[in-house]
């Protein structure tokens with residue numbers, strides 16, 4: 412799924428760049444590592460959610476509501 416239409420970045424691009432590292436990277440750092448930069452910024456929220464989901468699958472989140480992914484419904488309200 413395309414997350415950033417300005418740079419045509421998919422969730423797969425983001426996950427591949429995150430790799431096995433459980434450390435949180437900022438969206439700005441990810442853009443730089445992918446050789447682009449944010450333009451309109453509409454994708455930032457979805458990129459942050461993808462980063463949190465990736466961390467959760469890497470075992471960093473215990474699913475206890477501590478990350479943005481766990482609180483997605485709350486944040487969307």
Ligand code: FES
Nearest residue numbers: 415417450451454
């Ligand atoms: S959609 Fe990502 S910068 Fe515009």
